[in-house]
Amino acid sequence: MKILLIGATGMVGSRIAAEALTRGHEVTAATRSGRSGDLPENPALTTVTLDASDPGQVAKGAAGHDAVVSAISPARDGSVDPAVSLLATYRSLIEGLRTADVRRFLIVGGAGSLQTPSGVDRVDTPDFLDIYKPESRALREVLRLFRAEVTDLDWTYLSPADEIGPGERKGVFRLGGDQMLYAPDGSSTISAEDFAVALVDELEKGDAIRRRITVAY
Numbered sequence: 001m002k003i004l005l006i007g008a009t010g011m012v013g014s015r016i017a018a019e020a021l022t023r024g025h026e027v028t029a030a031t032r033s034g035r036s037g038d039l040p041e042n043p044a045l046t047t048v049t050l051d052a053s054d055p056g057q058v059a060k061g062a063a064g065h066d067a068v069v070s071a072i073s074p075a076r077d078g079s080v081d082p083a084v085s086l087l088a089t090y091r092s093l094i095e096g097l098r099t100a101d102v103r104r105f106l107i108v109g110g111a112g113s114l115q116t117p118s119g120v121d122r123v124d125t126p127d128f129l130d131i132y133k134p135e136s137r138a139l140r141e142v143l144r145l146f147r148a149e150v151t152d153l154d155w156t157y158l159s160p161a162d163e164i165g166p167g168e169r170k171g172v173f174r175l176g177g178d179q180m181l182y183a184p185d186g187s188s189t190i191s192a193e194d195f196a197v198a199l200v201d202e203l204e205k206g207d208a209i210r211r212r213i214t215v216a217y
Helices: 011-022 055-062 082-100 130-149 192-205
Strands: 002-006 026-031 045-049 067-070 104-108 154-159 163-165 174-176 189-191 211-216
Touching: 002 011, 011 026, 011 104, 011 192, 055 082, 067 082, 067 192, 082 104, 082 130, 104 192, 130 154, 154 192, 163 192, 189 192, 189 211, 192 211
Parallel strands: 002 026, 002 067, 026 045, 067 104, 104 154, 154 211, 163 189
Antiparallel strands: 174 211
């Protein structure tokens, strides 16, 4: 499979690239700078420069690929409203994919829009850290955009557990839907490595077309 991976050098994006390459897929790593960062050297990896906010660049970059994966995050410098900027970027991505006639689209989303046992979204619970709220709410708006407006692309929105970070690739985890998954001790965690495993699994199998899934231990 030929995959265009946007946001390939971030914590999650770099692990998605490594996982996909390990399975024999071709990966085009798209970044604003065109730099490969810490991505592994692999003949199946190509690095390109791409501005995701430009639908023309997106269409050109996506052409000829079987799927597009977005692991981008909203701006964090406080200069713009994260929800406004991220929604504009995703509208550009949607337009570009339509122009390129690439239907399969996987979105690395956030955990903040997952429902807690009380029925409240995690981002709206009292103990959710303020520093993460703007980004989490922006990613929730992206999910709402896809659910409300995007019926012509085969999209899947993947939410990690409440806590995600670098760790071990175990290859064993649980999948869920809109409710946050918890371990018996009350924690909700996943390594970035196993999140990447789950995403590439979904890319290969296509079990969650036009819906959100979550990944946790």
